[in-house]
Amino acid sequence: QKEVEQDPGPLSVPEGAIVSLNCTYSNSAFQYFMWYRQYSRKGPELLMYTYSSGNKEDGRFTAQVDKSSKYISLFIRDSQPSDSATYLCAMTAGNNRKLIWGLGTSLAVNP
Amino acid sequence: GAVVSQHPSRVICKSGTSVKIECRSLDFQATTMFWYRQFPKQSLMLMATSNEGSKATYEQGVEKDKFLINHASLTLSTLTVTSAHPEDSSFYICSARVRRQASSYNSPLHFGNGTRLTVT
Numbered sequence: 012q013k014e015v016e017q018d019p020g021p022l023s024v025p026e027g028a029i030v031s032l033n034c035t036y037s038n039s040a041f042q043y044f045m046w047y048r049q050y051s052r053k054g055p056e057l058l059m060y061t062y063s064s065g066n067k068e069d070g071r072f073t074a075q076v077d078k079s080s081k082y083i084s085l086f087i088r089d090s091q092p093s094d095s096a097t098y099l100c101a102m103t104a105g106n107n108r109k110l111i112w113g114l115g116t117s118l119a120v121n122p
Numbered sequence: 123g124a125v126v127s128q129h130p131s132r133v134i135c136k137s138g139t140s141v142k143i144e145c146r147s148l149d150f151q152a153t154t155m156f157w158y159r160q161f162p163k164q165s166l167m168l169m170a171t172s173n174e175g176s177k178a179t180y181e182q183g184v185e186k187d188k189f190l191i192n193h194a195s196l197t198l199s200t201l202t203v204t205s206a207h208p209e210d211s212s213f214y215i216c217s218a219r220v221r222r223q224a225s226s227y228n229s230p231l232h233f234g235n236g237t238r239l240t241v242t
Binding site for chain 1: 126128163165166215232233238
């Protein structure tokens with residue numbers, strides 16, 4: 012079993028839809044959770060960074076962490092064609108431990 | 123803030139030659155930089171951790187003599203792919219954490235835009 016599981020998709024939604032992206036993990040020591048967006052042929056761009064459980068909101072993006080279920084989510088409201096990209100989750104136990112990455116979910120938002 | 127610049131963005135080289143990729147933190151100091159490799163439709167694979175002023179730490183299975191890393195200053199790390207072969211063709215991405223007064227160990231990574239290497 013991989014430490015981090017993420018459905019690679021592809022996920023295709025109409026413009027304006029609410030998008031839900033998820034990752035599950037097996038290591039209960041993970042405390043820091045990140046979502047990155049990666050456009051084709053570009054490096055990943057940090058979207059959200061959360062510590063421990065709870066919600067964090069930034070504009071149209073909301074990150075949720077449920078440590079009891081070992082489940083994290085990224086919600087995108089009012090999705091736009093410019094949101095079309097691959098979304099990668101990453102997490103770490105902290106203290107200079109390695110980041111563990113999900114496979115990435117490919118999202119297409121259709122006008 | 124937290125801009126990481128990587129150069130070149132694309133390089134094509136002949137088999138047997140060496141290629142150098144530069145990674146710079148433009149508006150912050152980075153005592154540690156990370157080099158990743160990414161194959162199509164796959165996630166990021168950490169190759170090595172580059173430490174300013176000391177030797178890099180390589181992940182298991184990564185040949186340190188083939189992938190030479192130098193971190194000469196707090197804002198520059200280089201990756202040299204020596205004697206490149208077609209199987210080295212890939213997308214190489216560097217990243218760095220912002221160095222703060224307190225420990226930066228838990229700060230998120232910021233990435234460069236990657237270098238697509240094609241070895242013919």
